[in-house]
Amino acid sequence: MDLFFTQKLPxxxxxxxxxxxxxYSPGPEFxxxxxxxxxxxxxxxxxxxxxxxxxxxxxxxxxxIFQRKVLNSAQITRLILEINDWSTKxxxxxxxxxxxxxxxxxxxxxxxxxxxxxxxxxxxxxEYTGDAQNGDxxxxxxxxxxxxxxxxxxxNARVIRLKKKFFISTEVRKVDVLSFTRGNRFAVYRKNGGIxxxxxxxxxxxxxxxxxxxxxxxNCMELVMDLLEVDLKPTIQDGIKxxxxxxxxxxxxxxxxxxxSSGHVKLGDLLIVESGMSVTGYHHAxxxxxxxxxxxxxxxxxxxxxxxxxxxxxxxxxxxxxxxFAVYRKKTGISDSFQRRVAEAMKQSPKYQxxxxxxxxxxxxxxxxxxxVKDRNVEDLMKLLFDDFxxxxxxxxxxxxxxxxxxETLQPAEAY
Numbered sequence: 001m002d003l004f005f006t007q008k009l010p011x012x013x014x015x016x017x018x019x020x021x022x023x024y025s026p027g028p029e030f031x032x033x034x035x036x037x038x039x040x041x042x043x044x045x046x047x048x049x050x051x052x053x054x055x056x057x058x059x060x061x062x063x064x065i066f067q068r069k070v071l072n073s074a075q076i077t078r079l080i081l082e083i084n085d086w087s088t089k090x091x092x093x094x095x096x097x098x099x100x101x102x103x104x105x106x107x108x109x110x111x112x113x114x115x116x117x118x119x120x121x122x123x124x125x126x127e128y129t130g131d132a133q134n135g136d137x138x139x140x141x142x143x144x145x146x147x148x149x150x151x152x153x154x155x156n157a158r159v160i161r162l163k164k165k166f167f168i169s170t171e172v173r174k175v176d177v178l179s180f181t182r183g184n185r186f187a188v189y190r191k192n193g194g195i196x197x198x199x200x201x202x203x204x205x206x207x208x209x210x211x212x213x214x215x216x217x218x219n220c221m222e223l224v225m226d227l228l229e230v231d232l233k234p235t236i237q238d239g240i241k242x243x244x245x246x247x248x249x250x251x252x253x254x255x256x257x258x259x260x261s262s263g264h265v266k267l268g269d270l271l272i273v274e275s276g277m278s279v280t281g282y283h284h285a286x287x288x289x290x291x292x293x294x295x296x297x298x299x300x301x302x303x304x305x306x307x308x309x310x311x312x313x314x315x316x317x318x319x320x321x322x323x324x325f326a327v328y329r330k331k332t333g334i335s336d337s338f339q340r341r342v343a344e345a346m347k348q349s350p351k352y353q354x355x356x357x358x359x360x361x362x363x364x365x366x367x368x369x370x371x372x373v374k375d376r377n378v379e380d381l382m383k384l385l386f387d388d389f390x391x392x393x394x395x396x397x398x399x400x401x402x403x404x405x406x407x408e409t410l411q412p413a414e415a416y
Contacts, residue, residue: 116387118189135195149220237375251328265293268334274324299362310352
């Protein structure tokens with residue numbers, strides 16, 4: 001079954017997204033079009049009048065697609081997932097390339113259809129009137145394919161952003177709006193549901209971090225997500241970043257590596273131990289798994305090989321923190337399933353893989369469950385978080401390129 005999605009863009013352009021591997025229907029193809037009506041999506045089958053539903057089409061698809069009901073984006077997303085589940089259970093054999101294509105298309109549709117986190121309050125062409133509110137996000141278009149992002153702090157009318165320090169590291173700084181935008185086109189967005197109560201605390205914590213991060217590992221969009229507590233399920237690549245020293249998103253700092261105090265470790269806290277003399281230069285992770293704060297669950301190699309059966313165990317915190325370490329606490333708190341995941345993890349012996357499943361990935365799964373396989377670049381984050389990303393994308397594509405339907409990948413601008 002082919003699903004087609006249309007979305008109206010600025011300038012009355014229509015962009016068509018297709019997913020040919022979203023679902024499978026034996027027998028004749030049954031194209032379905034979801035079209036804007038005007039803010040919702042209306043399913044319509046172009047052959048409904050002439051042919052009617054195919055006999056082999058599952059009943060739940062008949063009910064939801066052929067009743068001509070108006071569906072919103074969340075309902076469509078659920079429908080897509082139901083079709084995928086039905087397709088998987090149908091027993092049809094698929095090649096690995098087809099499965100990869102399906103995974104990519106499913107990810108693309110989720111990015112497009114799921115509710116956005118930020119709503120535009122000033123687009124790139126509108127004049128800025130100086131009425132930004134606390135926590136508003138400024139997106140600056142610096143050239144055809146790069147952008148910079150910062151968060152407005154109303155307390156001193158400045159934008160908090162990443163600033164380049166030396167050659168490879170960055171630090172968080174505040175600048176006025178004119179210095180941040182530098183005469184470039186920019187848009188302003190506002191977080192749906194308002195900013196977190198801890199926004200001021202998040203800003204203070206970010207300002208005190210120091211030059212800990214490489215620009216390639218921690219970009220402007222990740223800073224925005226940190227300050228406004230946009231908690232996305234981590235990717236495998238996020239785990240690698242943390243292992244190399246990047247602060248985990250969605251966590252607040254309880255103790256920095258440079259702090260001499262031991263910090264007050266609580267149930268669910270994430271502990272990152274500095275690599276020290278490690279051959280790989282990779283930090284080690286563990287999670288506090290008891291109310292007393294004295295027991296740490298972690299995942300280690302069972303031999304010297306970097307690809308071998310791993311060992312899940314619990315150790316005393318004193319034996320775990322044998323060198324410099326940092327403590328992070330999840331801002332939203334741990335879920336009810338945390339203790340269950342710890343108990344289940346103790347019964348497992350997963351394969352240790354340095355890049356794809358190591359101590360960091362193991363620790364993150366205790367909070368989030370299975371991690372996302374596909375990494376999210378700046379373009380993916382823009383699609384996922386901002387409600388008019390397609391309009392932004394047009395700003396990065398010339399008129400000639402637009403007619404040929406070519407696109408370019410957005411990159412974070414270099415920090416100044």
